[in-house]
Amino acid sequence: MSRHSSGELSKREWFSEAIGRTRFVVLIAVIAVLLVSFSLFLQGTVLALQTIYGTWRDLIAAGGDTPTGPLSVQFLEVVSTMLKAVVFYIIGVGLYSLFIKPLNLTSALGVESLSDLEQKVVSVVVVILGVTFLEHFIRWEDPLETLYFAGAFALAGGALVFFQRVNRGKGSDLQQPEAKLRARRELFEHDTEQREIREEDVQRAADTTDAQAAGKVGAGESRG
Secondary structure, eight states: OOHHHHHHHHHHHHHHHHHHHGGGGHHHHHHHHHHHHHHHHHHHHHHHHHHHHHHHHHHHHTTTOOOHHHHHHHHHHHHHHHHHHHHHHHHHHHHHHHHTOOBHHHHHHTOOSHHHHHHHHHHHHHHHHHHHHHHHHHHOSOHHHHHHHHHHHHHHHHHHHHHHHHHTTOSOTTOOHHHHHHHHHHHHTTOOOBOOOOHHHHHHHHHHHHHHHHTSSOTTOOOO
16 A cells, blocks of 8 residues: 555544544533433422422411312422423433443433434423323313313324334344343442443344344344
């Protein structure tokens, strides 16, 4: 190989490495999303404490005679806030695990690809939609408005569920039950945060991919 060709190859390798290093820009999004998540968790905690304190104060002042409807709405608002915090948290740790370093946490949750991350986020969003509608239903201020509200939520929730159905099984080939269990054991029993991708995991994923291409297993099934 000539000196010119060798120099051109080294330039290409340097450029490829530089492009690959741009993945660390995702850290900006990770930090921002996690800050939003922590803020929502804190707001939910403050809201929960305020609701609990106000509930018991009013209950004692009224001698135990207080309507349960408004209280249910307030507590559902706490649940909704916490679920929103969970959405941002899953996005933050998912992006970090996918672009920076793999984590046992995301593997234990089944988030090993962008498709997996989408599925988890959509699942929580559907729950948030249900909780939000339940808040509106408990208030029951305007039946016609509640009906419109239910129709809008049904369309939105139905579209998200349809999206999940269409994209089911299109995630990572590393979604093996034993790999998830190992990640949970390393995380919760040994406090090991970073996930190690072992050679048998790679080989099993390759075998699963070949079997799927040959039509021997379904897209959502795993071997092992």
